[in-house]
Amino acid sequence: AQKVTQAQTEISVVEKEDVTLDCVYETRDTTYYLFWYKQPPSGELVFLIRRNSFDEQNEISGRYSWNFQKSTSSFNFTITASQVVDSAVYFCALLPSIYNQGGKLIFGQGTELSVKP
Amino acid sequence: NAGVTQTPKFQVLKTGQSMTLQCAQDMNHNSMYWYRQDPGMGLRLIYYSASEGTTDKGEVPNGYNVSRLNKREFSLRLESAAPSQTSVYFCASSEIWDPASGNTIYFGEGSWLTVV
Numbered sequence: 001a002q003k004v005t006q007a008q009t010e011i012s013v014v015e016k017e018d019v020t021l022d023c024v025y026e027t028r029d030t031t032y033y034l035f036w037y038k039q040p041p042s043g044e045l046v047f048l049i050r051r052n053s054f055d056e057q058n059e060i061s062g063r064y065s066w067n068f069q070k071s072t073s074s075f076n077f078t079i080t081a082s083q084v085v086d087s088a089v090y091f092c093a094l095l096p097s098i099y100n101q102g103g104k105l106i107f108g109q110g111t112e113l114s115v116k117p
Numbered sequence: 118n119a120g121v122t123q124t125p126k127f128q129v130l131k132t133g134q135s136m137t138l139q140c141a142q143d144m145n146h147n148s149m150y151w152y153r154q155d156p157g158m159g160l161r162l163i164y165y166s167a168s169e170g171t172t173d174k175g176e177v178p179n180g181y182n183v184s185r186l187n188k189r190e191f192s193l194r195l196e197s198a199a200p201s202q203t204s205v206y207f208c209a210s211s212e213i214w215d216p217a218s219g220n221t222i223y224f225g226e227g228s229w230l231t232v233v
Binding site: 009035044109 | 150152157158159160161162165175176205207221222223224225226227229
């Protein structure tokens with residue numbers, strides 16, 4: 001089965017706190033991509049990161065960092081020193097195979113992050 | 118840069134009415150998609166078009182039809198709208214075979230549809 005689970009439905013933090021959003025995926029494919037998207041209150045989906053299954057290096061982009069661990073099928077997202085503008089719904093998604101011409105992203109349920117001043 | 122543009126942004130329909138959601142992309146992508154977003158369920162794929170001239174069903178195709186008009190445009194039609202189709206609809210596009218973009222899928226801004 002192909003599945004993405006974001007167990008945290010809602011998270012609330014105070015500004016400047018660090019916060020980690022969890023993502024666990026299931027796939028039998030050996031080649032796949034993982035994504036994180038941000039959906040701010042305005043509604044659009046903003047691409048944050050793409051990671052392929054052969055690259056387990058952690059990535060840092062400013063206050064954002066991603067921890068990809070194939071051993072635990074997890075692709076967690078950490079925001080350091082959170083800001084009010086980080087308030088959004090965050091989606092983790094799986095693309096099971098790069099040879100899948102359908103490009104059928106499988107989304108998690110999303111985690112709503114609220115950062116309070 | 119426009120990216121993926123979809124219209125209308127908001128629409129209210131009566132049960133049984135029909136309508137078409139329009140989508141256009143200016144990134145010269147071969148693949149285009151329609152997703153719907155419902156509370157607590159993430160996004161689910163309705164239909165997709167891997168390339169111009171082809172369309173295939175996704176996870177939740179019932180009640181919808183699509184047309185890949187040309188490489189740029191991919192429309193979604195509700196023939197007889199039902200309250201269960203109240204949702205936010207997203208069009209998306211990608212270039213599967215481009216190593217540079219590597220399967221990144223770009224989304225439009227969403228269309229809020231209410232069926233009463």
